Amino acid sequence: MLAACCAILGVSAYLKPDPRGFGTHVQLWTGQCGVLIMTGYPCPTCGMTTAFAHTVRGQWWRAFLVQPAGFILVVGVIGAAGVCGWTLVRGRWPRVRLPFVTPYRLFLALLVLLLGSWAFKIVVGLAQGVLPYR
Numbered sequence: 181m182l183a184a185c186c187a188i189l190g191v192s193a194y195l196k197p198d199p200r201g202f203g204t205h206v207q208l209w210t211g212q213c214g215v216l217i218m219t220g221y222p223c224p225t226c227g228m229t230t231a232f233a234h235t236v237r238g239q240w241w242r243a244f245l246v247q248p249a250g251f252i253l254v255v256g257v258i259g260a261a262g263v264c265g266w267t268l269v270r271g272r273w274p275r276v277r278l279p280f281v282t283p284y285r286l287f288l289a290l291l292v293l294l295l296g297s298w299a300f301k302i303v304v305g306l307a308q309g310v311l312p313y314r
Contacts, residue, residue: 184266185257192232193228200310201246204230220312249297
C-alpha cells in the first residue's frame with residue numbers, strides 16, 4: 181500500500197496542472213472527458229488529477245478550488261502513506277477504534293463529498309467563465 185501511495189503521489193508530481201482546472205489527465209495519454217465535450221459541463225470526477233497535481237506542489241487553495249473531493253482524497257493518500265510508513269517502522273498497524281464509521285456511513289459521506297464537489301466545480305467554473313466548455 182505504501183508503494184501504491186508513493187506511485188500516485190509521484191505521478192501527481194510528474195504531471196503539470198492544467199490552468200483551466202481540468203484536462204491534466206490527458207498527459208497520461210487518455211482522451212478528453214466525454215461528458216465535458218458532449219455537454220459543456222464537467223463530470224463528477226473532472227479536475228481530480230489536476231487537484232492531485234496542485235496539492236503535491238503545495239498549491240492547496242488552488243487544488244481545493246479545482247476539485248474539493250480531489251484535494252481531500254490526495255490528503256487521504258498522503259495520510260495513508262504516513263500510516264503505512266509508520267507501520268513499516270513499527271512493525272504493526274496502529275490501533276484505531278472508530279465504532280461510528282461503518283461502511284454505509286463511509287459510502288454515504290464519500291457520495292455526498294463527490295456530488296457536493298461536482299456542484300461546487302460547476303458553480304466556480306461558471307463564475308470564472310470557463311464553463312460551459314466549448
